[in-house]
Amino acid sequence: MFEVMVNTKQIKLAVEKRVAVSGTDLQSLLFNWLNELLIFVDGENLAFSNMKYNVNTKKFVDVHVPIDSHPPFKALAEEIIKRKMNITIISESPILEQDSLKMMKIFRSLGLEF
Numbered sequence: 001m002f003e004v005m006v007n008t009k010q011i012k013l014a015v016e017k018r019v020a021v022s023g024t025d026l027q028s029l030l031f032n033w034l035n036e037l038l039i040f041v042d043g044e045n046l047a048f049s050n051m052k053y054n055v056n057t058k059k060f061v062d063v064h065v066p067i068d069s070h071p072p073f074k075a076l077a078e079e080i081i082k083r084k085m086n087i088t089i090i091s092e093s094p095i096l097e098q099d100s101l102k103m104m105k106i107f108r109s110l111g112l113e114f
Contacts, residue, residue, distance in 0.1 A: 017046070029058075067091075067099040077106050 019036045023029030040046045067073050080087060093099040104114065 066093050066095050067102050073103060074106050074110075077103070077110055077112075081107075081110055081112055 017040060019033060021029060021032040021036055023032050089103065091099055091103070107114070
């Protein structure tokens, strides 16, 4: 749904929202969940990415994906350097060591040395 409204590859992961909905069947659950998300879109100008429905637990969950997925890390790195931020990046990637090296390589390509 959000791919139609915005380019979700450029969404910055900045806000976590928890949504609890119920439904009498999978269709009503999905409808109610999407309706709740639209309330955030209209009321708080938010868009969402990285969510999937787990059929076994019957819950929507966020998804931890490698850095090559979206949103692109280079844009975040550029912003961090531009703002001269001193931050710690916490990655929940399933391939943590590989992605950490990729992040370091991106920072170095932008002129930041460690």
